[in-house]
Amino acid sequence: MNTLYISDLDGTLLNKEAELSEYTRNTLNELINKGMKFTIATARSAATVNGILKGIHLNLPVILMNGVLIYDFNNKTYINIEYLPEESLTFIISTLKQYHLTGFLYEIKQDTQTTYYERLDHKAQRDFYEERVRKYQKPFTQVSDFSLVSPEHIIYLALLDRQKNLEPAYEQLKSCPGIAMAYYKDIYSEEELWYLEIFSKAATKYNAVRYLRNKYHYETIVGFGDNLNDLPLFKACDITCAVKNAKDELKAAANYIIDSNTEDGVARWLSMNAN
DSSP states (O other), X not given: OOEEEEEOIXXXXXXXXXXXXHHHHHHHHHHHHTTOEEEEBOXXXXXXXXXXXXXXXXXXXXXXXXXXXXXXTTTTEEEEEOOOOHHHHHHHHHHHHHTTOOOEEEEEXXXXXXXXXXXXXXXXXXXXXXXXXXXXOOOOEEOSOGGGSOGGGEEEEEEEEEHHHHHHHHHHHTTOTXXXXXXXXXXXOSSOEEEEEEEETTOOHHHHHXXXXXXXXXXXXXXXXXXXXXXXXXXXXXXXXXXXXXXXHHHHHOSEEEOXXXXXXXXXXXXXXXX
8 A cells, every 4th residue: 555654743743852752763764764655744944844854764755834835855946835925915914014013934936945034022033033043054034024025935924922912913814815824822832822824825734735645646644743733634634643742623633642742652653553
């Protein structure tokens, strides 16, 4: 049977330090070397995923930024990109200004990603920025206003703030045509911080998984996840596994509840079930 295994990263495959444990790393490489078809579907970008998965023998494209991008690490090229509609981006930026919000704006142009920011208003944004610069050497470009960035190659906008600050913008943006949003609690913060991620309506983990299924003719796809942004992933899979620490909504949609991310749940399930 031609089977593909797809795992989310944060809260699923990664431990509480946002890293692969030695057991998970060794198990994945052993199974991939034996022929297991494995990839990941994450909200992260290529720069951070490349650092996290360094040393893993991935030989398939990965799904990045909740399905906005499908990226081939071996050839260092994007094989599918879903851009934000330009007219939608104008409405999004106007809404952010209305509610005094800012975040990180992502652009892909000629296979190069640029991440823009206006300012770092609070500790969570500074931590987001500093971790990616320090740990993954990810470059950022500061601009005085997002509206000054050329709109034709924008793929994604990520906000990190308290839920009470994000909620009004989230409700208003529901009326914006051509976009989809992922809205969920930050699993690493001790504060009540939430992510609001905005991208093309065509860019979902569901559509990205279907792209891989059709391109490589997989008969069965098995998915692993923990958070609400994994619901589209689960809808595209034939078999679904939620880690023990997953949100209740995801557990309800899963075929199996497996050990938590801190117990190497995905790797242990794969070691017993992957073919």
